[in-house]
Amino acid sequence: xxxxxxxxxxxxxxxxxxxxxxxxxxxxxxxxxxxxxxxxxxxxxxxxxxxxxxxxxxxxxxxxxxxxxxxxxxxxxxxxxxxxxxxxxxxxxxxxxxxxxxxxxxxxxxxxxxxxxxxxxxxxxxxxxxxxxxxxxxxxxxxxxx
Numbered sequence: 426x427x428x429x430x431x432x433x434x435x436x437x438x439x440x441x442x443x444x445x446x447x448x449x450x451x452x453x454x455x456x457x458x459x460x461x462x463x464x465x466x467x468x469x470x471x472x473x474x475x476x477x478x479x480x481x482x483x484x485x486x487x488x489x490x491x492x493x494x495x496x497x498x499x500x501x502x503x504x505x506x507x508x509x510x511x512x513x514x515x516x517x518x519x520x521x522x523x524x525x526x527x528x529x530x531x532x533x534x535x536x537x538x539x540x541x542x543x544x545x546x547x548x549x550x551x552x553x554x555x556x557x558x559x560x561x562x563x564x565x566x567x568x569x570x571x
Contacts (some may be wrong), residue, residue, distance in 0.1 A: 427492040429453045435492070436485060448482055451520060455494040455530070458486050459522040464515070473514035480509050482564040483521040483549040486491070491568075494530045497537055499570045506543070507564040517554040521562075523547050533568055541570040 427435075429450040437444035447466055450461035460482050467478035487502050495502060525533075529545065536543035544567050551560040 427453055432489060432492055434487075440485075443481075443485065446478055446481065448485065451488060452522070453489060453493055456526065457522065457524045458489040458493065459519060459520055460485055460489070461520045462502055463518050471514070471515050474519060476509075476511060479511070479515070479519065479521075479560045480507070480562070482519065483507075483509065483523075483551055483560065484564065486521055486523040487547050487551050487564055490525065494525065495533060495568055497534060497568065498571075500537055500568050501571050502512060502566050502568050505565045505567055507562055509560055509562045511560050513553075513557055513559045515551070515553045515559040519551050519553050521549050521551045523549040535544040537568050537570070543568045 432450040432453050447463040449461045449462045462478055462482040466549045467475050469475040477548060483506060487504060491502050533543045533545050547564045547566055550558050553559050
């Protein structure tokens with residue numbers, strides 16, 4: 426397993442805008458992943474979190490699984506589609522979290538091994554410092570052989 430600090434360094438080097446945004450991986454487990462987004466560089470003209478930044482901190486979670494439970498030779502997770510519901514303004518740092526259960530991980534890896542690709546859905550919640558859900562995403566990803 427890769428540590429959250431290692432994944433933060435990796436994500437920031439592979440996707441430079443993540444560095445400018447200050448995205449930090451705070452959890453990198455087999456089932457759960459999470460990333461923090463600081464308010465500072467990600468506020469809009471109202472002083473709340475910029476919508477695109479909220480989307481980005483949730484979207485990156487699917488890619489983190491390639492370094493945890495969906496690590497497969499040649500496998501790269503790609504985003505096929507994503508919807509986001511903005512539920513409340515966020516005026517603080519936020520954390521996005523997602524979870525994949527063991528049986529879903531096993532299904533994805535088996536299908537990938539057999540066909541070279543496997544679609545999976547990932548739901549993420551983005552919460553502010555008080556624990557209020559400020560956004561929720563539903564992404565369709567594909568683990569694909571490259």
